[in-house]
Amino acid sequence: MLSQASNIKTHTTQTVIQDMNPPQHVVIIGAGIIGAASAIQALDAGLRVTLVEPDPPGDPQASSYGNAGWLSSHSILPPAAPGVWKKVPGWLADPLGPLSVRWKYLPRAFPWLVRYLAAAWTYPQVERTAHALRTLLADAPALHEALAQRAGVGHLIERKGLLHAFLSREHFRQDAKAWEIRRREGVVWQELEADAVRALEPDLDPSYTFGVLVPDTGRCRDPGRYVAALSQFALSRGAVMARTRATGFRIEQGKLRAVLTENGEIPCDKAVIAIGAHAKELARLAGDDIPLETERGYHAVIQSASVGPRVSTMFADHKIVVNSMNQGLRVAGQVEIAATDDTPNWRRAEILRDHLLALYPGLPRDFSADQIEIWMGCRPSMPDGLPCIGVASGSPDIMHAYGHGHVGLVGSVRTGRLVAQLLAGTPPEIPLSPFSPQRFA
Numbered sequence: 001m002l003s004q005a006s007n008i009k010t011h012t013t014q015t016v017i018q019d020m021n022p023p024q025h026v027v028i029i030g031a032g033i034i035g036a037a038s039a040i041q042a043l044d045a046g047l048r049v050t051l052v053e054p055d056p057p058g059d060p061q062a063s064s065y066g067n068a069g070w071l072s073s074h075s076i077l078p079p080a081a082p083g084v085w086k087k088v089p090g091w092l093a094d095p096l097g098p099l100s101v102r103w104k105y106l107p108r109a110f111p112w113l114v115r116y117l118a119a120a121w122t123y124p125q126v127e128r129t130a131h132a133l134r135t136l137l138a139d140a141p142a143l144h145e146a147l148a149q150r151a152g153v154g155h156l157i158e159r160k161g162l163l164h165a166f167l168s169r170e171h172f173r174q175d176a177k178a179w180e181i182r183r184r185e186g187v188v189w190q191e192l193e194a195d196a197v198r199a200l201e202p203d204l205d206p207s208y209t210f211g212v213l214v215p216d217t218g219r220c221r222d223p224g225r226y227v228a229a230l231s232q233f234a235l236s237r238g239a240v241m242a243r244t245r246a247t248g249f250r251i252e253q254g255k256l257r258a259v260l261t262e263n264g265e266i267p268c269d270k271a272v273i274a275i276g277a278h279a280k281e282l283a284r285l286a287g288d289d290i291p292l293e294t295e296r297g298y299h300a301v302i303q304s305a306s307v308g309p310r311v312s313t314m315f316a317d318h319k320i321v322v323n324s325m326n327q328g329l330r331v332a333g334q335v336e337i338a339a340t341d342d343t344p345n346w347r348r349a350e351i352l353r354d355h356l357l358a359l360y361p362g363l364p365r366d367f368s369a370d371q372i373e374i375w376m377g378c379r380p381s382m383p384d385g386l387p388c389i390g391v392a393s394g395s396p397d398i399m400h401a402y403g404h405g406h407v408g409l410v411g412s413v414r415t416g417r418l419v420a421q422l423l424a425g426t427p428p429e430i431p432l433s434p435f436s437p438q439r440f441a
Contacts (some may be wrong), residue, residue, distance in 0.1 A: 023048045026423055027259040027268040029246040030275035031057040033064040033409055034401050036230035037416030038272055039239050045424040049239040052246045058228030063276055063377040065224035066299045067409045068321035068332035071141045074187040074214050075407050076133035077178050078385030080120035098319040102338040109337045112293040115383035127181055129385050132434035134185040136411050141218030143413040151233035156226050159218040163313045166210040189214045203307040203360050219312045222326040248285045256397035270423050272399045276380035279402040287394025288437045292403055295379040296336040300353040303371045305329035307362040318355050331356040340378050349374035381405035389418055389435040400437040
């Protein structure tokens with residue numbers, strides 16, 4: 001009897017100790033693809049989570065909504081390359097080229113553009129960036145597949161490979177240095193001659209006579225729906241959604257006490273900045289001056305398209321991706337440097353539509369206006385092509401997780417794992433020094 005009483009007493013004491021140490025509370029600012037993935041991983045780590053997001057996750061206002069849908073674990077090269085500076089004058093002169101800058105925004109964007117070019121001035125610099133990004137993106141399709149299945153939307157992720165279409169083998173050779181860097185980082189691909197390209201893609205313009213198929217890749221059939229499902233999954237597991245906008249932090253002697261919002265304070269132990277293109281001011285309030293810029297991208301979708309790619313395809317000559325999605329046949333790409341609140345240049349989306357019609361000649365030309373959707377969103381981009389993932393200077397309780405540029409969707413799941421590891425105080429699964437928010441200090 002004494003033994004049983006002792007056991008009961010010990011159990012009661014343990015229960016009291018557990019009650020006195022509730023899970024730490026983390027506020028994740030932003031419910032886009034990075035925020036949603038971070039929330040799920042933080043819940044897995046035993047943390048209490050509040051998501052701060054004024055808009056419905058996955059709706060058209062979010063950059064993830066208009067994503068090309070590529071889960072490209074081989075997208076490891078920075079946007080710039082050695083010698084690309086020679087093309088800048090032409091780009092600036094062409095408001096509808098693959099990269100353009102609104103003239104009135106140029107004075108503000110100029111320091112970022114200089115860093116953008118300098119970060120890829122030599123191939124050793126490009127190789128260092130590629131190595132860092134490969135650690136972030138490796139196995140991404142499998143990570144997405146597993147997370148989507150947990151959230152009940154496994155059908156949105158497909159792993160059928162991705163195709164790069166070239167006009168000729170000679171055009172591929174012009175990009176040989178980039179592919180050699182990928183090869184050294186473990187990327188494997190198959191080279192397809194004209195007959196094989198035609199067998200794989202019978203609807204493609206026959207002037208494309210060479211292809212590179214990267215098998216260890218995948219795609220998302222509806223990025224907006226995917227983000228919404230991940231957010232809903234986090235809420236179903238106990239996360240709370242605060243429909244408001246974060247405005248700052250209450251930090252006392254380096255310790256985070258609360259996240260400030262338009263509707264008051266949210267007391268918390270930790271916070272994550274994951275609001276993409278809008279992260280710069282919060283980063284400054286957290287102690288870090290981040291050279292974050294907005295790369296505006298466009299897409300056009302033809303609904304109920306009867307022809308198109310069997311495998312999601314990138315066209316190197318146009319810098320665009322074509323992907324068959326649940327909404328229809330989507331073409332996405334281009335980069336426009338402009339203020340986040342500037343009016344869209346819808347002519348850019350119309351050019352994407354025209355590219356799509358030329359690339360797949362079997363598409364009808366008599367679409368009605370309600371069969372075509374056009375969209376513009378803002379990529380959060382760093383000049384060196386690497387996101388910011390790490391602890392803030394102003395408080396070790398605040399984490400940066402943004403700036404992924406063109407690899408936000410593909411890199412989101414591992415970023416969420418890294419965020420959860422930082423929050424829990426466990427060693428990160430990859431080296432984080434290349435992604436340090438302080439690397440520009």
